[in-house]
Amino acid sequence: MTGRTIMTADEIRRAIVRISHELVEKQAGTGGLVLVGIQRRGVPLARRLADAVEEHEGVRLAVGALDITFYRDDLSLVAAQPIVKGTDLPFDLNGATVVLVDDVLYTGRTIRAAMDALVDFGRPQAIRLAVLVDRGHRELPIRADHVGKNVPTSREEVVRVHLLEIDGADDVAIERRVEAPLAGAVG
Amino acid sequence: MSLELEPERQTTPDAASVSPDRASREQGDIEPAVPDPDRPPPAGSWRHRHLLDVDALSWADISLVLRTTDAMHEVLRRPIAKVPALRGTNVTILFYEASTRTRVSFEVAAKNLSADVVNIAAASSSVSKGESLVDTIRTIEALGARMLVMRHATSGAPYLAAEHFSGHVLNGGDGWHAHPTQALLDLYTMREALGGRAGDSGPGGRPADRFLAGRKVVILGDILHSRVARSNLWTLTAAGADLWVCGPTTLLRGFDGWARRGVGGSSDRRFTVTSDVDAALRDADVVMALRIQRERMEGGLLPSLREYAARFGLTRERLASARPDAIVMHPGPMNEGVEIAPDVASGSHSVITDQVTNGVAVRMALLYLLAGSAGGSSGPAGSTASSSHD
Numbered sequence: 001m002t003g004r005t006i007m008t009a010d011e012i013r014r015a016i017v018r019i020s021h022e023l024v025e026k027q028a029g030t031g032g033l034v035l036v037g038i039q040r041r042g043v044p045l046a047r048r049l050a051d052a053v054e055e056h057e058g059v060r061l062a063v064g065a066l067d068i069t070f071y072r073d074d075l076s077l078v079a080a081q082p083i084v085k086g087t088d089l090p091f092d093l094n095g096a097t098v099v100l101v102d103d104v105l106y107t108g109r110t111i112r113a114a115m116d117a118l119v120d121f122g123r124p125q126a127i128r129l130a131v132l133v134d135r136g137h138r139e140l141p142i143r144a145d146h147v148g149k150n151v152p153t154s155r156e157e158v159v160r161v162h163l164l165e166i167d168g169a170d171d172v173a174i175e176r177r178v179e180a181p182l183a184g185a186v187g
Numbered sequence: 188m189s190l191e192l193e194p195e196r197q198t199t200p201d202a203a204s205v206s207p208d209r210a211s212r213e214q215g216d217i218e219p220a221v222p223d224p225d226r227p228p229p230a231g232s233w234r235h236r237h238l239l240d241v242d243a244l245s246w247a248d249i250s251l252v253l254r255t256t257d258a259m260h261e262v263l264r265r266p267i268a269k270v271p272a273l274r275g276t277n278v279t280i281l282f283y284e285a286s287t288r289t290r291v292s293f294e295v296a297a298k299n300l301s302a303d304v305v306n307i308a309a310a311s312s313s314v315s316k317g318e319s320l321v322d323t324i325r326t327i328e329a330l331g332a333r334m335l336v337m338r339h340a341t342s343g344a345p346y347l348a349a350e351h352f353s354g355h356v357l358n359g360g361d362g363w364h365a366h367p368t369q370a371l372l373d374l375y376t377m378r379e380a381l382g383g384r385a386g387d388s389g390p391g392g393r394p395a396d397r398f399l400a401g402r403k404v405v406i407l408g409d410i411l412h413s414r415v416a417r418s419n420l421w422t423l424t425a426a427g428a429d430l431w432v433c434g435p436t437t438l439l440r441g442f443d444g445w446a447r448r449g450v451g452g453s454s455d456r457r458f459t460v461t462s463d464v465d466a467a468l469r470d471a472d473v474v475m476a477l478r479i480q481r482e483r484m485e486g487g488l489l490p491s492l493r494e495y496a497a498r499f500g501l502t503r504e505r506l507a508s509a510r511p512d513a514i515v516m517h518p519g520p521m522n523e524g525v526e527i528a529p530d531v532a533s534g535s536h537s538v539i540t541d542q543v544t545n546g547v548a549v550r551m552a553l554l555y556l557l558a559g560s561a562g563g564s565s566g567p568a569g570s571t572a573s574s575s576h577d
Binding site: 085122 | 262
């Protein structure tokens with residue numbers, strides 16, 4: 001498996017700073033904004049966004065973590081149950097503008113599951129989506145409001161995001177899948 | 188509950204365990220659920236099709252159940268305590284013995300996961316017309332059951348059911364033999380109550396996950412007839428507890444030899460058997476009282492309930508010799524005034540109602556984990572899928 005780096009640590013940092021400005025601009029301030037990272041790599045990304053917003057606005061946005069495992073649409077298809085990482089939303093979602101944060105946007109099924117999960121906790125004023133990488137190939141009518149980098153990919157490729165907090169280093173790489181392409185993958 | 192933001196001990200550290208996980212990972216989105224027979228299951232994943240007893244579970248399996256229960260606890264605290272994880276799954280609850288607590292707990296657990304629940308009380312079913320257990324199992328399966336929760340007065344009955352059922356069987360208690368979900372909820376309750384306490388660990392500390400190491404746990408009462416005690420022996424010794432089993436000698440028959448050999452024949456899993464209540468309770472961290480099972484008492488095992496209460500009942504005076512922060516447990520239903528005094532059952536040491544709540548969370552975790560293991564329509568045995576969304 002050969003990997004090609006498509007984002008360096010520095011590019012990841014700049015993308016997060018840019019998105020942090022976009023978030024505030026779109027909201028015309030920080031009022032009502034909360035960040036919800038999708039387990040696992042969306043969670044450190046959400047914290048970094050909160051750090052960046054704090055740097056230029058002097059306001060600390062609340063950060064939560066969302067585990068979408070129980071809302072997956074393919075639970076009956078997997079042979080071993082995914083390990084649950086845990087949900088922690090320490091704020092009231094009613095009336096809030098929730099920014100969902102994830103590392104890669106692909107089919108859109110994770111985001112569908114995340115929205116289903118969120119509305120069980122309350123009625124947000126709005127739900128927005130920020131992702132580090134949008135690799136295309138949507139299977140649902142979902143788009144991101146804030147994108148770190150758009151990367152054209154083929155379905156035979158795999159996008160790997162590594163973050164310091166989890167993987168010990170920051171970078172995004174693209175790799176060719178080793179095995180033969182999967183016909184009719186659920187993705 | 189804690190969020191796992193650091194690399195997980197279970198799944199990440201060394202390259203050998205990372206590679207199969209990584210290779211199958213489709214980052215950033217839900218992965219295609221295509222099993223690959225060439226890959227081992229990801230570390231920390233669940234491999235059991237049935238839950239018949241805790242003796243089949245490794246410590247890693249038990250830890251996974253406890254961690255998954257943490258997640259279910261969080262679900263129970265939500266404004267809408269319901270997630271769609273088992274939507275469309277038929278969970279049939281077949282109880283051949285009277286039960287309210289366990290049956291309702293399973294029912295609530297299954298409903299919290301959005302499963303479809305079918306309740307069968309054997310007394311009002313064809314069983315009373317002479318249908319055999321195997322025929323009943325086949326009928327239930329033909330009616331669409333994918334998970335079967337079963338209680339039976341005969342030890343081993345769920346094992347027979349598992350041989351004739353293509354889905355998953357959960358043992359809700361069989362005879363004197365096993366009550367695995369009770370043992371796991373008891374263990375979870377102890378972890379919740381004691382796990383956070385400052386440990387009296389030696390230099391270097393005890394292994395963090397064997398959280399009962401150095402803790403004295405006493406099971407007091409009718410040990411002989413207790414499936415709860417038998418299953419608890421496995422989990423409590425696995426968790427490293429200094430385990431004491433206490434009751435009248437007539438209700439401890441056969442346990443001496445087991446205690447000497449150690450649970451599972453393992454010398455580091457021995458326990459202590461005694462009829463000396465005061466020795467058992469001294470400096471105990473956990474006291475679990477068991478019900479005197481009047482319906483299972485053959486003549487002569489006990490002189491009278493009154494004498495039992497006087498000599499072995501868990502009273503405030505006896506409890507005073509346990510540690511000041513000891514917890515009191517009881518699997519229910521209680522005979523207050525026999526094995527446990529009413530003021531102890533509802534006193535400040537009691538975590539009996541926590542046991543009930545934890546029972547729902549533990550059963551949710553087990554239903555969830557079993558539903559994903561091979562069996563039923565969920566894929567070929569031994570196959571694997573990637574570990575999770577990440």
